[in-house]
Amino acid sequence: MGRVFLVELEGSVYRCKFCRSHLALADDLVSRVTLFLSISSDTLCFQLPPRKAYLFNTAVNVTVGTPEERMMLSGMHTVADIFCCCCGQIVGWKYETAHDKTQKYKEGKIVLERGRIVEGIDSDFYLDTRSGASDAEDA
Template sequence: MGRIFTVELDGRIYCCRFCRTHLAVADDLISRSFHSNRGKAYLFNSVANISVGALEERMLLSGMHTVADVFCCFCGQIVGWKYEAAHEKGQKYKEGKFVLERDRIVDGFESEFYIDTRLSGSDADDI
């Protein structure tokens, strides 16, 4: 086994829900209107820190596709899939793109960089 090296992404990021490894940047987000068996999913141009599983033919809502599951390279959890080939002409734009399932990722902006902006009392209020 060896060391696992991960890439730290800059800007607004999406992370693995299980281990917080950086997976994608918001600038690579194409669409939030995708769906998976578990619910909502996001389509990305590219992702990082993943490993790609075996290719398989899968019938999805938009038709038959050749896809490969993608896993977080740090914790090994499945986080989505990669479109390798689309069988229908109108779906070719998905080839080479990645889907990350919303229940498998967290928005790094909301979870890691949250600043509490509620008003609080001053030190004088404690006296």
């Protein structure tokens, strides 16, 4: 109890931007989506800038928060925020229930926000490091 067991995925993976834990496999990517979110209350309503996100069949190393009703452009959904189980940062949310029939395919699926994850395999990072070092030598 209280211990965190991290799952290591193999292949092309998406990782937590904050702690690099593996979160999802590129093979489980359903689609790339753009999020249009607005905040509204009785007195004001404003549109947030669109954000990019990825829809996945499944994710690992995440904990699911309390489900709540959320109004989205595509209708009312019951969603739960998901957190990286290693560092505790919010990385996206899970669709628990879609109230609109056309959105039912999303149920049980995971949205990871692009700004909160990094894409790619380890060698990408090593390549970046090497090119940075050679620039410094030339200067």
